[in-house]
């Protein structure tokens with residue numbers, strides 16, 4: 001896959017008009033969203049950082065001339081100021097709910113499904129009828145027994161939700177995720 005940077009968007013900026021469908025990437029800080037973006041685009045476009053809560057804007061990339069990837073700021077990080085939190089909420093409200101994005105990918109930590117802030121975002125997406133896929137990342141951190149337990153839990157928790165188990169370390173799930181994203185791009 002080839003990705004081209006289209007720009008950084010703060011709430012005062014209008015999103016570009018494009019014919020390709022937008023796919024929003026969402027996740028808590030430090031969940032590995034940047035790593036997942038790099039994995040699916042076979043690139044190093046998104047910054048992988050050990051300092052959570054840094055990027056407070058929406059970054060757009062055109063992928064394969066086929067779809068537009070929206071890298072949203074990470075949420076759920078406790079140590080951000082009230083002002084930063086408000087900015088994050090504004091970005092989510094203004095850009096995610098502006099009907100620019102046709103599909104969303106929520107990256108969650110496979111070890112911790114069901115966190116409050118993740119559920120809140122899922123409720124939002126459902127209320128907006130924005131179809132989304134849940135990527136359970138960092139599965140390499142689970143042993144066989146934990147993995148079986150998480151799979152059991154997740155299938156119960158996300159009954160109507162497409163779900164993918166991914167590791168950016170082992171590249172598990174990469175091809176499946178790329179295939180799904182490509183189909184969203186192609187179906188527009």
Ligand code: GDP
Nearest residue numbers: 029030031032033034035048049138167168169
């Ligand atoms: P972001 O804040 O959500 O964009 O997360 P990053 O992509 O910056 O990753 C946060 C940390 O998690 C980094 O130290 C990554 O190396 C690590 N990480 C990301 N994906 C995986 C994974 O699949 N497995 C493991 N073990 N670590 C990961």
